[in-house]
Amino acid sequence: MRGTVWFVGAGPGDPELLTVKGRALIERAGAILFAGSLVNEAATRWAPPGCVIADSKEMTLPQMAAWLIEQADAHETVVRLQTGDPALYGALIELVQPLDAAGVPVRVVPGVSSAMASAAAAVESFTLPEVTQSVIFTRVEGRTPMPPGEDLAALAAHRTTLCIFLSITLLHKVEAGLRAAGWPEDAPIVVVHKASWPGEERIVRGTLSDIKQRCRDAGIVSQAMVLASPTLGARHWPDLVKSKLYDPGFTHRFRKACA
Ligand code: SAH
Secondary structure (H helix, E strand, O other): OOOOEEEEEEEEOOOOOOOOOHHHHHHHEEEEEOOOOOHHHHHHHHHHHHHEEEOOOOOOHHHHHHHHHHHHHOEEEEEEEEEEEOOOOHHHHHHHHHHHOOOOOOOEOOOOHHHHHHHHHHOOOOOOOOOEEEEEEEEEEOOOOOOOOOOHHHHHHHHHEEEEOOHHHHHHHHHHHHOOOOOOOOOOEEEEEEEOOOOOOEEEEEEEEHHHHHHHOOOOOOOEEEEEOOOOOOOHHHOOOHHHHOOOOOOOOOOOOOO
C-alpha cells in the first residue's frame, strides 16, 4: 500500500504555531521534507526516532517530487513542511502534479500564514468598520511576472489592506505602486521581520515616505512582510467606529438589543 504525502503548513516560525493536526502528523511521520531556508527546523523536533528528515533547500522541484514519491513507497505518512500556509506562494501545485501522476495520495493541512502572524506581532487588525473590509495578499514583480491587472498601483487603488509578500528588497516598487494609486506620503506602513520567530521578530513602523530608509537602518533585507493599510495604528485612534456586532443597539442571532 502506498503512503500519503501530507503538505503541512508549518506556520510562520514559532513552532508553537503549528496546528495540532500538523504536529500529530509529524509525530507519526516516516519521512519529512522541510524547506530549510524558511521553516523553523524546530518544527521537526516532534519527529519519531528513525524518521527520515531531509532539507529541500538544495533540491530542485523534480528532485523533491522524486524524493516524496520514493518515501511514499516506504512509509504510510510522509510530510512536506511548508512555511506559513501551503496555499500562498508555496509551489504546492507544482509538487502535487507529479504526485498525482505517480498515483500518490495527497492531503493538505493549512497553516498560520506570515500575514496573520505579522498582524498579531504588530497588534493590528486588517479590517475595521467603515475603514476597510477587504484584504489583498500580493507581491510586487520580481523574477515572477505579475499577471495583467495585478500591478500594485491597480490593487492599491482599492484603498484596502495590502499584505505584500516577497517584496522587502523591492520596497522602491512598493512605494511607486502606492504613490501611483494616490496614497499620501504619511500613509502608515508596517514591516515585520521574522514574525513569531522566538527572539528574532522585529517590527519597523514608518510611512510611505520613510519606510525604505527605516528598513535599511534596521538592516532588514529578508523574510519580512510589508503591510500597507488604512487600518494601521488604529490602536491609538480616539474616534474608532465600533463594530456593529458588539453594539448595544444591534440585535443578532446570539443577543437582543439592549435599548
Ligand atoms: N506560505 C507562506 C509565504 C511563503 S513566501 C505564508 O503563508 O506565510 C515567503 C514570504 O513570506 C517572505 O518573502 C515574506 O514576505 C513572508 N514571510 C514568511 N515567513 C515570514 C515571517 N515569519 N515573518 C514575516 N514574513 C514572512
